[in-house]
Amino acid sequence: MGHDPALLLRCGRRPVCIGAALLALSACTVGPDYRQPSAPVPALYKEAGWKIGEPRDAIDRGAWWSVYNDPVLDGLERQIDISNQNLQAAEAAFRQAEWVVAQARAGFFPTATVDASAQRSRGGGTAGSGTTPVGGGGAGGRITNFFSTSTAASWTPDLWGRVRRTVESNVASAQASAGDLASARLAAQGLLASDYLQLRVADELKRLLDATAVAFAESLRITRNQYAAGIADQSAVAQAETQLRSTEAQAVAVGVTRAQLEHAIAVLIGRPPAELSIAPTDVVTEVPVIPVGLPSALLERRPDIAAVERLMAAANAQIGVAVAAFYPTVTLSADYGVMALQIAKLFTDQARFWAFGSNLAETVFDAGARSAVVEEARASFDQSIANYRQTVLTAFQQVEDQLAALRILAQQAEVEATAVKSAREAERIINNQWLAGTVAYTSVVVAQTAALANEETALTIRQSRLVASAALIQALGGGWDTGQLPSRERIDEDAPLSFSPFPPPAEVRTR
Secondary structure (H helix, E strand, O other): OOOOHHHHHHHHHOHHHHHHHHHHHOOOOOOOOOOOOOOOOOOOOHHHOOOOOOOHHHOOOOOHHHHHOOHHHHHHHHOHHHHOHHHHHHHHHHHHHHHHHHHHHHHHOOEEEEEEEEEEEEOOOOOOOOOOOOOOOOOOOOEEEEEEEEEEEEEOOOOOOHHHHHHHHHHHHHHHHHHHHHHHHHHHHHHHHHHHHHHHHHHHHHHHHHHHHHHHHHHHHHHHHHHHOOOOOHHHHHHHHHHHHHHHHHHHHHHHHHHHHHHHHHHHOOOOHHHOOOOOOOOOOOOOOOOOOOHHHHHHHOHHHHHHHHHHHHHHHHHHHHHHOOOOEEEEEEEEEEEEOOHHHOOOHHHEEEEEEEEEEOOOOOOOHHHHHHHHHHHHHHHHHHHHHHHHHHHHHHHHHHHHHHHHHHHHHHHHHHHHHHHHHHHHHHHHHHHOOOOOHHHHHHHHHHHHHHHHHHHHHHHHHHHHHHHHHHHOOOOOOHHHOOOHHHHHHHOOOOOOOOOOOHHHHOO
């Protein structure tokens, strides 16, 4: 902040220079300029060392869910931008923030008003006063007319940057709102992907139970034949039937989970559950390999981090707004118009009037109110710094959590695959022994139950890995980066100043 004293002295001799002095002073902007605080960023992810790094180009940065190679998922994800109601609300909040910027920008310009009036009045005359009512007859004062029209303008130059800091704060808040919109979109995409992947695993589980039920039905048929031949007792038939019906019941129960997941997906894409049906498929979704990059890149790839960083900038600018209250306010005003007692004389030279002037106001005592506002703004900025750093820490935790989950689940899946193979082999051997009459059917039931349980466990592990993979991509930002935040120029274009004295029509206001 600074100005030329010589310029002010010269302006004292030349009133016309007052405008130049105000322009020079308007270059002042009080309050601290924003500098982004540091955040705790590790050099490497702790849980990423178990996997060989791969090129980041393996992921389509625009449609991150494409790593699952599922056209149905792709079609559902693309409907989120169109119909998801939470996303529509976030988009409306962003537009609201844009127009708050437009309101603040209006403070750079003068305010002008137009006034026109017509008045007819009668004075309080008394008897014998000699006053005669217009039109004659009756007691009372004289009736007079008065007509006027005028234009007034006033302007408060932004000498200390109060308006500039307000605009700066509102622009940063609008950018934070854009980050919130991206976060809402990413959250909806991630939840839809998770629900869809679980739905597909439910399809796999249904196929497994149906196939197992077919095998158990064959065992029941053999047991009944053996019972009829007197080779097996009735308990073996009861065990075989119990095992079959229990498996069929499990297959039916899968329908509840699948239906609920389908309903959740319908709501995410903004449709009533009754209007969405996702056909089962035999396609098995594989767990993708996800390159994580360096931790420092996470600060550029998470919209929630970008949003809280912009809120820091907004809070910093509010300090300047508070500091500007310590400086005097200069208001320039001008009036021009005409007034007359007869409308025919309204636009004559004698009816014209004008005035212009300036006003300087400075608060000299407020019992520390302005100082308290400044300290409040500084405390708010400190709070935003803490929120920013906490958001960064939480982001790293989410990435590390999913990396650990993928690492441990991959190990568990490998061990469980061996268990499934062994259980199926044991089932085959014991089943042959039963057919040969060397073991009781109870041994077959135990072996078949163990084999089914291990296959169900393997499916559960794969579901957890798929969900963790989607959560990891979401934790990494899902292909988003800070370059997608709207610039100040973009916000200015979306919410231009309107000099119309009339409100826009409803179709314009609601877009």
